[in-house]
């Protein structure tokens with residue numbers, strides 16, 4: 018094949034980018050397993066297997082080089098993000114269907130790698146939470162330790178899980194606050210469940226660690242996570258100041274749910290978010306704003322998926338209007354002689 | 356060196372590839388030694404600079420001496436060429452050029468006599484000369500930019516300017532990997548370079564002079580500092596951080612002065628002028644010694660056993676110098692220039708020209724064939740690396756989809772084809788190929804459009820003429836009929852004037868019609884001028900024709916990159 022300059026290329030590949038993202042997820046996963054048991058590992062396995070099988074199948078149908086694209090690692094990243102945002106004790110088919118939707122519909126129907134306007138993992142999450150709201154909001158209780166065998170039984174349907182699951186901290190609060198009893202405040206809920214949110218902060222810390230690694234590797238830039246976290250923190254701070262009884266503080270808002278997973282791994286999906294520096298700031302701040310609004314005023318336990326999808330729609334437009342000035346057009350430097 | 360060191364500025368983007376510069380700097384600059392290495396035949400292309408092709412002024416069979424002018428500059432934007440050694444003109448014919456198209460160009464072929472006999476050289480006193488005389492002298496000495504752009508130097512070395520210019524920048528950055536010709540020149544001939552710089556400063560009346568050198572050339576920096584210290588003039592050596600493409604003229608101007616010269620503007624509009632170190636030496640040789648430009652330093656590097664720099668006579672077949680460096684057997688390509696922006700040469704019989712700064716031999720080992728192209732994942736690496744602050748990923752998308760209007764809106768023509776984006780792309784997309792393809796398509800379309808517009812104008816004028824003739828004819832008939840009627844009426848009534856008035860109204864209408872048509876034609880002519888060709892310098896125009904030549908080839912090459920469903 019013809020080959021023109023530049024003849025030198027940096028040793029980098031889509032595969033190495035994706036594998037480093039996968040690597041960056043590991044600290045979060047370790048914390049996850051520590052607090053919630055090995056169930057999430059089963060979900061990771063299910064999602065990975067489904068994603069790769071679906072990817073290979075679709076590539077075959079689309080007559081694309083199967084190995085080149087399966088080995089790029091992008092399906093694996095999608096699978097892991099799905100596994101980490103789905104409830105770990107959900108039945109096996111929940112995550113399998115979600116992953117199939119992500120790979121086949123959200124990714125390949127739009128043209129495959131690099132072409133999807135929506136974040137595939139978030140499409141899967143949004144679809145499943147609309148279709149199966151109850152199954153999607155059952156999470157293991159931090160207090161109950163579940164071993165591998167129990168997890169298998171639960172996931173593959175041998176036993177029911179109601180006894181040992183509870184809602185996520187975010188969900189617990191939301192349900193309580195939206196309840197009939199007007200006297201319920203965050204403080205009364207916390208008094209009843211003192212360990213609410215415990216464990217999640219460690220998981221959040223794991224994701225933060227991974228995120229810092231991605232920043233160091235220059236796989237992501239600071240714009241997206243910073244703007245996202247800042248907008249969330251700002252909204253939480255102000256609303257908590259105004260009405261501490263009904264709005265969470267900054268720490269709770271940032272450490273609970275998938276906030277940090279989203280900040281470093283979901284909002285930062287390069288394909289479906291903005292690419293210009295200012296565009297990234299707007300995009301991520303928008304996701305933060307909408308996540309907060311949905312969390313507090315919407316009907317779903319967490320709003321990240323919807324917020325991301327909504328901003329995905331706007332991303333191309335934002336990019337278009339935030340093109341940075343090109344060389345020689347930044348400053349108002351005028352030629353001295355014309 | 357009396358001026359205090361100012362802080363430097365930064366440019367966005369850029370990359371840090373492996374430089375591979377050590378290997379070719381271990382040996383001093385070599386010369387091809389007689390008798391085996393001195394070529395018996397030199398092929399001297401007449402067109403070696405941006406601008407017009409010089410006219411040959413020697414005849415076949417004529418004896419020429421070293422330094423004798425053999426091609427006269429064709430107009431002001433052009434530069435003379437000279438015999439690089441003494442001998443006999445054996446032919447004036449088309450020969451292949453060091454250009455990927457394999458295009459031929461008119462060359463003076465010289466059979467060397469081995470005596471290497473100079474013409475009588477006489478220094479030029481620029482202090483007594485008028486600015487026009489200096490320009491003419493340098494043009495006739497064939498001095499052109501030796502950094503690779505081969506822009507005629509006399510056009511930039513303008514002594515006319517009231518009050519001189521602010522900053523003269525001498526470019527010794529040499530940022531491309533493998534190339535070390537400027538580095539070695541600075542190490543070995545610092546004094547002569549500085550003499551040339553002083554001459555340039557005097558001609559330009561520059562208030563300050565900065566010699567920019569990348570910090571990966573400590574020996575060159577030291578040598579230049581000593582030479583600058585010795586010269587007594589207040590020149591300043593500026594050490595700039597090593598980062599490709601810091602040696603691009605616009606990038607170096609930015610780093611040293613903070614000024615960004617936008618696309619389509621010349622640096623002189625910002626009171627800055629920038630020349631390569633080798634050009635400074637050529638100026639010294641032309642003005643100080645009276646010698647025209649007949650040789651240059653060429654780096655031979657890459658897939659050779661003994662990489663080295665040589666002082667080479669212009670017109671030497673490149674195989675002669677390659678042979679002196681023991682090329683390795685698995686060599687599969689010959690590149691003129693560096694690995695980032697160089698162009699592939701069609702064969703090893705092509706001559707060294709004034710633009711040949713480096714002959715780079717490639718193999719699959721040192722320049723592995725690119726990995727299969729993957730889709731763009733919008734990772735933004737390319738935008739971070741782009742020194743022109745473009746969004747290469749968007750340009751790629753529009754170029755690939757042939758949405759050329761959008762590509763231009765996203766400043767396709769600001770792209771300097773430095774290759775940084777392709778270098779970093781994890782998807783191995785040959786981005787620059789797409790931009791070359793898009794640019795050449797746009798130029799081609801504009802050319803076609805202006806031809807079509809001309810044809811349409813001609814057609815419309817014919818139509819207009821037919822209509823006009825028709826109207827004139829009917830007007831004449833009407834006037835005649837009216838006159839006849841009037842004559843008839845004259846007998847009975849006295850309304851003589853009426854028909855005449857009518858006829859003149861018609862004449863007025865006719866005149867208005869013609870005027871409108873002419874105005875329309877003029878308007879069309881204005882819009883028909885291709886937009887991207889409007890404000891082009893001679894340099895860019897020449898580049899266009901060069902790129903045009905590659906167009907068909909690039910198109911072919913772009914094809915396999917396009918995924919099957921594109």
Ligand code: SF4
Pocket residue numbers: 730731732733734735736737738747748751776779780781782783784786
């Ligand atoms: S570097 Fe390559 S993959 Fe990344 S955005 Fe640019 S073109 Fe796309």
Ligand code: SF4
Pocket residue numbers: 740741742743744745747769770771772773774775776777786787790
């Ligand atoms: S080749 Fe063009 S688009 Fe790519 S980095 Fe250089 S200037 Fe930017």
